[in-house]
Amino acid sequence: MFSFKIINFHSDNGSEYVNKKVARLLGKLLIEFTKSRPRVSNDNALAEGKNAAIVRKTFCYSHIPQHYASQINEFNKASLNPYVNYHRPCLFPTVIIDKKGKQKKKYEYKNMMTPYEKFKSLKNAQQYLKEDVTFKKLDDIANAMTDNEAADLLQEQRKLLFKKIHEDDQKCA
Numbered sequence: 001m002f003s004f005k006i007i008n009f010h011s012d013n014g015s016e017y018v019n020k021k022v023a024r025l026l027g028k029l030l031i032e033f034t035k036s037r038p039r040v041s042n043d044n045a046l047a048e049g050k051n052a053a054i055v056r057k058t059f060c061y062s063h064i065p066q067h068y069a070s071q072i073n074e075f076n077k078a079s080l081n082p083y084v085n086y087h088r089p090c091l092f093p094t095v096i097i098d099k100k101g102k103q104k105k106k107y108e109y110k111n112m113m114t115p116y117e118k119f120k121s122l123k124n125a126q127q128y129l130k131e132d133v134t135f136k137k138l139d140d141i142a143n144a145m146t147d148n149e150a151a152d153l154l155q156e157q158r159k160l161l162f163k164k165i166h167e168d169d170q171k172c173a
Contacts, residue, residue, distance in 0.1 A: 079157040087150040
């Protein structure tokens with residue numbers, strides 16, 4: 001699912017992430033595994049920000065039963081992830097270090113880009129791609145539709161997903 005090599009995996013301290021199956025898989029793939037400290041939410045600011053801005057905005061706060069996981073995963077793979085990675089702009093900070101050595105982050109409009117554009121802007125970004133992936137292939141995915149078309153498609157697919165979940169729940173009730 002990822003077009004780049006995964007060399008590190010960081011998670012919060014929840015048991016859904018920290019378990020023997022995950023540890024065994026990451027060890028087998030030679031991926032370094034780190035986890036945040038218990039009850040220190042700042043360790044996971046990036047994940048918490050994504051949860052608030054993307055996950056909860058897409059799926060709301062309500063509980064979705066586990067038997068819908070495969071449908072949610074398929075929606076994420078086909079609709080949500082391509083939209084977020086290729087069409088949803090993010091602000092990336094410029095880090096300024098003052099005289100005392102303290103870092104200050106400044107968010108400027110010129111640093112607004114999609115995660116894919118940010119990835120491409122990295123020095124020697126090609127080295128991080130998987131062997132069978134090229135920027136030409138990824139550019140074709142990114143340029144297949146406009147940002148607005150991608151947002152419309154995401155909303156359409158989201159409505160279909162929740163309609164199906166709602167209809168299934170009605171059958172079970």
